[in-house]
Amino acid sequence: MRVATDVGGTFTDLVCYDVDKQSGRVVGLRTAKTDTTYPQFDEGVMNAIAKAGLDPAAFDFFAHGTTVVINALLSRKGAKTGLITTKGFRDVLEIARGNRPDLFNLAFKKPEPFVPRYLRREVDERSTYLGEVLTVLDPATLDPILADFRAEGVEAIALCFLHAYVSPANEIAARDYIRAAWPNVSVIASHEISREWREYERTSTAVLTAYVHPAAKRYLRTLQTSLDAAGYGHAPYIMQSNGGIDTVEGAIRNPIAMVESGPASGVLGAAALGTLLGEDKIIALDIGGTTAKCSLIENAQTRITTEYRIEWSRTNPGYPIRTPVIEIVEIGNGGGSIAGIDAGGRLYVGPESAGASPGPAAYGRGGTRPTTTDANLVTGRINPANFLGGEITPDLDNVHRAFAPLVDRLDGDIGSVARGIIRIANANMVNALKLVSLNKGHDPRDFTLVAYGGGGAMHAVMLAEELQMPKVIIPVNSSVFSAWGMLMTDLRRDFVRTQVVLLAGENAARIEEIFAAMEGTARASFADEAGSGDLALRVQRYADMRYLGQEHSVKVELPDGGFDAAVLAAAIERFHVTHEREYTFRLQLPVEIVNFHVVALGDVPKHDPEKLPVTGRTPDDAMSGLRTVDFDEHGVHEARIYDRDRLEPGMRFAGPCIVEEAAATLVVTPGRTVAVDDYGNLHVHMNA
């Protein structure tokens, strides 16, 4: 049996299936949802396993995604952390980049550093950008620092020395010395997590990693023990932000790589679905209660970046973490986003969210302002009888009260205001979708929109209309889609290293040497590690390239192995093309590599989902009734309501209609056709 569990902010999801030994086909797909248990997340996981009636002894494979890292960071519940830097640079962490994104706010407050100044200490050591060690570290100089840290109750230590991305010797010496002298403390050296230059970003990365290390380690060990005790005989795998899974040992060594594992597994799920269905250009869209996230996928390849920040916003620089993360654009618009009117008379939606508590006005739990969900209810798009899966009866009086001030100010009726709210929420989401597509030179008309999460199906068709996308796919079990994605991933580690090398013929051998050395490191990192030994390993090469003199780079995929003059010439041309697509112009200038990027993949056996039986029912058999629904510019219609559980492969039906399932509602405007594929995924054809 293959099992995935995804610990989210509210729910812990489980997806599992068996593989028929004879046919190799998936049988008995099951899902379960339980409450997430703070702060002992592993209890929720074991609860979900119990709720699904599963016996861990029967598991062949167990993948796990968790919010333990992002939760420790956002709630500031990590370890008391000390930082040791090169002499002269302990304040780099607090100076940060000095920027003030809230430009005109002259009372702007910088983010507080995770390590206060008295726990930031310096040692005499120095390397150059060329990788020479100018001053060798004398480890004994660490003794007084460690004594002070012990006295202060420090639980984790981050090390970041200048130029350690190219010359890690002093960091290694310091780390090994501290480990020997103080085995119980967590020690993270910056180069273990990031081999890219820019000392503030690397320092921040090392500090945040150290900060979460004790909690992540405790959590993963506990989970492993619980699973062992329950009879699971193999090593669990942990979901990473790069869209792959890693071993428990790998995750403990580099816990920060789990920071965006939830969103990453959803995108991976979309990529896997694309492969299954032969869709090579996909935009994945996940609409939740508070935010909408989107990401672009081409040929099953997700875009990876190390320019990631937590708590970043238009007015907050946030904290950088240089770990490979799937490129995701996230905006503050979800089902719970609150609508209002500002002092200048402008109607806005989000980013403030009513969350789960008090929740939308319709919950009747104290919410006094209208949300996107309330607007969807008013327009008839959400079925009042199936609100929150039928768990509560919407408080429509409270919804009217919440809309009243807006209806008054905008001189309309509740219907027009509700349509306006949805239209603005959709426009916000369209902007996010443009950021991942048009903004990078991709035409959305060539892409299929794969929408999931609680609100994905509700908005997807209208968003696709706006962007003239030809097709929308709403996957099966779209509300536990992220957990399913984990069952479709490979073991993956990304290795990124800054080495500035001109792309010139005479450097081809050197470039090959650097890649080969990195691949050696990548392969060695898996050796003797539980869970990785028996997997077939393969590597992929990428390089971050730029025009000589530019700073920002463009990631270019390279062929595996044998970097020679021909590959070099092709790489340069590929860079020009990518640069021109993303930024509209190319220059007649030399091109250089700034970062080498190697991806090591261990192929995990994967299985196509089960095909659903066909009984010969017609769409009419799946209809549960008619409802008056306001489709905005498409008019008000008596829409057919379909019950998704009763749909089966081969069915086709046209909008205007609504397809309802327990945790999601698909809204289909007139003129669109819905087709159910062999697996039960819904394909909304926009032009037929």
Added chain:
Amino acid sequence: MKTDPYTLEIIKNALVAIGDEMFQTMARTSMSPIIYEALDFSVGITDARGELIAQGQGTTVLLAMIDSFVHDILEKFGNAIRPGDVFIGNDPYRGGGTHLSDFGLATPIFHDDTLVAFAVNKAHWLDVGGAVPGSFSTNATEIFQEGIQMPICKIIDQGVLRQDILDIIIANIRVPQESVGDMWAGVAANGVAERRVRELFDKYGHEAVLTAKEELLDYGEAMVKHELAGLPKGEFFAEDLIDDDGLGDTPLKVMVKITITDDKFVADFTGSAPQTMGPINNSRTGLTSAVRLIFKAITNPQVPANSGSFRPIEIVCPDRTVFTAERPAPVSTYWETLMYAVDLIWRALAPHVPERLGAGHMLSVCSVVFAGSHADTGKSTILVQPLVGGWGGGDGRDGQSGQFAAADGETYNVPIEITEARYGVLVDQYAFHTEDGGHGEHRGGKGVVLDYRMRTDDFAVTGSFGRFKYPAWGMAGGSDGSPNHLDIIRADGSHEVHGKVTGAKVAKGDVVRMITATGGGWGDPKRRCKAALREDLRNGFLTAEQIERHYGGLGD
């Protein structure tokens, strides 16, 4: 057909988003750190009349440069503006003007053969020629020493690059590869805006977009009027001294009278010093930017900037003052004086808007130029960068430490690891200092010390560190901050201290130490809570001696 209010809302948001997208394109494709790290540039779109619709920017001081640049294009080219044109110019005394280093590029946008908008960007080029590398000095006496002057002309004429014009520019500047790269980045950024604006017109139609645009401007005005209503009414005064003009030693007196009524914000700088021989002069466009900047800060900092939001502003200032200099006054360090205009208003109003303004900050952007040959590659390099420093304490809050001056904004310091690789100097420290100043119940934020050790004999350093003699002001009983200064510590141990310095030669082993101000203190230091003082001592932000002397000790 009348367009409904929600669609107008969506068009307005899309117009504002265009500024952001232009900004990203420019930053990502630029060739020079002054643009991609310091983000010393601004992009925006105006309507066909030059009214600012949306602006995306990295610094705060370019708020009047986009619209005024377009006004000059309209005046000069009128009916000769064609599809496919791109205009270029850097005249500091007229529209768009700051100093010669900032080149403007404007692309007219047509829809159905009608001029509907302009996309504009204004960016600091690494070098525009003139007497010294980096093109700014603290001792020029005429504009002719400060670089190439480019009155507005077409660099691209109906889609065809005017190579003759480009050749003139290339022949006059030191590092043309970077600057020409940046020019193309600017053209690309304008191109992004052109596409997006056309898409809007195609989708929603001429009338709807123009209606949305007018509403957007009215919205800007409504938002600031709402804020204006909450400001105290009456007249407010401040005066101050600028250290010197870089040539002489004489301080320059500057002053402001602010009058706030229900619908007007009048800034009158009458009485301020006449324009000077040295290059600290600021032009009238710069003065407009200064007033817009501080007006935005005290009304609503988050509202997107547009012409409507500046309608309540009126500026009074005679010609040929240090704030309104005219040809041929040198202007290359104009920002020092521009920021005094901001700071005067700040000082006059800080007691009245305590949640938005605290005590005085570093003020000077503390810009430095290092030019010389790279120790490892031998190639000539120019490093231009502003520095971070301390901000003033405020009501209920300590000042911010290590943050760029108000003139900057989404500005990033250059990482040490990149400085060492790219310029071949060795950086000894980048740290907070404890130079005395900024004491208060809420103390000033800390300035930094940044040491560059030379590895070759041929570097020259230029730096403009205003508020060297007259440091950041304290308020409500807090003390003044510490001064900005640039020291040169020679290999032989001799030590020079500068406020402004141009082209100082430094040799192998010499250290250039850049020290930025600690901000002004707020409130009587004796009232600072003891727990905060204990933290300051533990963290090394104050010395035991400073706590004893200014704060009455830690108590028992």
